Amino acid sequence: MKATVIGLGLIGGSFALSLKQQGLCDEVTGIEHSEKNARKALELGLVERIVTLDEAIAESDLIVLATPVDTLPIMATKILNRINHKQIVMDMGSTKQELCEVTMMHPRRGRLVATHPMWGTENSGPEAAERNAFSGRTVVICERELSDEDALQTVERIYNCIGMPIRYMSAEEQDTHCAYVSHISHITSFALALTVLEKEREEEHIFDLAAGGFESTVRLAKSLPQTWAPIFLGNKYNILDVLREHIHQLQILRRMIERDDRDGLIEAMQRANKIRDILK
Amino acid sequence: MKATVIGLGLIGGSFALSLKQQGLCDEVTGIEHSEKNARKALELGLVERIVTLDEAIAESDLIVLATPVDTLPIMATKILNRINHKQIVMDMGSTKQELCEVTMMHPRRGRLVATHPMWGTENSGPEAAERNAFSGRTVVICERELSDEDALQTVERIYNCIGMPIRYMSAEEQDTHCAYVSHISHITSFALALTVLEKEREEEHIFDLAAGGFESTVRLAKSLPQTWAPIFLGNKYNILDVLREHIHQLQILRRMIERDDRDGLIEAMQRANKIRDILK
Numbered sequence: 001m002k003a004t005v006i007g008l009g010l011i012g013g014s015f016a017l018s019l020k021q022q023g024l025c026d027e028v029t030g031i032e033h034s035e036k037n038a039r040k041a042l043e044l045g046l047v048e049r050i051v052t053l054d055e056a057i058a059e060s061d062l063i064v065l066a067t068p069v070d071t072l073p074i075m076a077t078k079i080l081n082r083i084n085h086k087q088i089v090m091d092m093g094s095t096k097q098e099l100c101e102v103t104m105m106h107p108r109r110g111r112l113v114a115t116h117p118m119w120g121t122e123n124s125g126p127e128a129a130e131r132n133a134f135s136g137r138t139v140v141i142c143e144r145e146l147s148d149e150d151a152l153q154t155v156e157r158i159y160n161c162i163g164m165p166i167r168y169m170s171a172e173e174q175d176t177h178c179a180y181v182s183h184i185s186h187i188t189s190f191a192l193a194l195t196v197l198e199k200e201r202e203e204e205h206i207f208d209l210a211a212g213g214f215e216s217t218v219r220l221a222k223s224l225p226q227t228w229a230p231i232f233l234g235n236k237y238n239i240l241d242v243l244r245e246h247i248h249q250l251q252i253l254r255r256m257i258e259r260d261d262r263d264g265l266i267e268a269m270q271r272a273n274k275i276r277d278i279l280k
Numbered sequence: 281m282k283a284t285v286i287g288l289g290l291i292g293g294s295f296a297l298s299l300k301q302q303g304l305c306d307e308v309t310g311i312e313h314s315e316k317n318a319r320k321a322l323e324l325g326l327v328e329r330i331v332t333l334d335e336a337i338a339e340s341d342l343i344v345l346a347t348p349v350d351t352l353p354i355m356a357t358k359i360l361n362r363i364n365h366k367q368i369v370m371d372m373g374s375t376k377q378e379l380c381e382v383t384m385m386h387p388r389r390g391r392l393v394a395t396h397p398m399w400g401t402e403n404s405g406p407e408a409a410e411r412n413a414f415s416g417r418t419v420v421i422c423e424r425e426l427s428d429e430d431a432l433q434t435v436e437r438i439y440n441c442i443g444m445p446i447r448y449m450s451a452e453e454q455d456t457h458c459a460y461v462s463h464i465s466h467i468t469s470f471a472l473a474l475t476v477l478e479k480e481r482e483e484e485h486i487f488d489l490a491a492g493g494f495e496s497t498v499r500l501a502k503s504l505p506q507t508w509a510p511i512f513l514g515n516k517y518n519i520l521d522v523l524r525e526h527i528h529q530l531q532i533l534r535r536m537i538e539r540d541d542r543d544g545l546i547e548a549m550q551r552a553n554k555i556r557d558i559l560k
Contacts, residue, residue: 225549269505
């Protein structure tokens with residue numbers, strides 16, 4: 001099998017490495033619109049060659065979309081327009097509703113497998129790509145019933161080889177889930193960084209940030225804006241919903257502190273402690 | 281030197297281990313009001329003996345307070361009332377203004393060294409105590425000018441041996457600093473856990489929380505309510521101030537998402553990215 005990965009950043013670069021590492025592909029090529037990143041990806045051996053979209057469509061069995069989520073619906077449609085009935089397109093985006101809605105009625109919808117491998121770090125670009133990145137993490141496959149059986153099986157086989165448990169759900173369920181377990185954490189981290197940076201201008205005593213737990217809480221604020229803005233906007237209604245709840249919870253805690261409500265605080269924190277069981 | 285640590289949980293237990301490990305004390309004894317934790321601390325070898333406060337005052341050169349911050353002012357005062365002019369009291373609390381204000385005029389104020397070693401984890405109790413816990417982390421010493429020279433030097437020597445860089449500041453500066461780098465992260469984590477747990481009741485698809493960055497952001501929500509409620513209330517005005525700013529930043533991001541303000545989001549996230557330089 002020959003594969004082409006479009007977008008050789010954190011996710012695409014790591015996935016290209018996995019495809020090679022597992023011996024799943026004879027050749028993995030890449031498409032990358034930044035020349036600098038294309039050179040870097042070659043240098044790091046993430047892919048064997050940089051190709052054009054025409055070349056990918058002419059020669060690849062599998063085309064993997066790993067670009068920002070707002071580019072996926074149009075890119076998937078254009079590629080579906082041109083591939084044959086044996087080629088497969090898959091994406092790795094963090095939101096799925098827009099992609100699934102736009103491609104829903106496409107006569108070659110069956111050649112598309114919509115996936116979200118749930119792994120990432122706060123780093124970006126080809127240099128951020130990691131070996132064994134996805135192993136052990138869950139991958140979500142959306143609207144499986146709309147993918148052709150052979151396309152689905154090929155993609156499932158790839159994720160099985162990489163060692164990722166698969167969960168199937170609707171695009172709607174996946175986006176709601178990710179608003180809670182991923183997107184909100186990023187927004188909280190960005191806001192926390194802005195809070196401290198706002199203060200830091202007037203305060204010389206912001207130091208040793210690792211010590212108080214701050215570093216792990218704010219880690220995600222290092223993430224790439226160009227990746228995350230489209231995710232936040234693409235999952236807008238779920239995120240607005242979760243953010244409303246999160247701000248509400250912060251306001252409840254704030255009011256308890258204001259009123260010296262020690263018992264209320266302890267009760268709320270004991271409820272929050274239950275997250276320990278869920279994280280196992 | 282003989283030392284007694286009062287409160288053999290995460291902080292006190294780890295500090296007792298450090299005192300032993302560095303050969304700083306001939307004997308380290310402990311006071312622990314929970315019988316279960318006292319037994320556990322002995323079992324784990326955190327201290328050699330459990331003693332009473334009377335015994336500690338009769339035989340110890342150094343008494344270390346590692347109990348919840350709201351207990352420190354009264355406990356420090358009672359111990360200062362009874363120790364001689366060679367004995368030393370130090371505390372390890374995360375907030376300092378109340379302690380320093382209450383003890384300010386005490387005729388033996390010089391025997392107290394007010395410190396905050398900036399280390400902790402989300403775990404608690406004697407089992408959470410760690411070897412080499414504090415090494416490399418900053419310790420804050422407050423109102424150094426109110427401590428006797430010999431008491432200050434002894435405590436500085438201890439922290440030097442453990443490998444902690446020392447910073448000196450007023451109690452007010454330390455509490456402001458900690459509101460930003462520690463306390464707010466805890467509140468954010470507790471609120472995030474409550475947000476997700478609130479949703480989880482109606483949502484079966486909350487799974488694989490580690491994958492999306494959620495786990496590191498919510499880690500601190502596992503922390504002990506009995507430790508943190510007194511810290512939040514003891515640093516009330518700083519925390520209300522930081523929380524106001526944090527909620528404000530969240531609302532700004534929320535409004536940008538609502539208005540599809542992609543450029544605004546990217547600009548805000550790019551500002552937040554600067555936290556990378558500060559964390560180094």
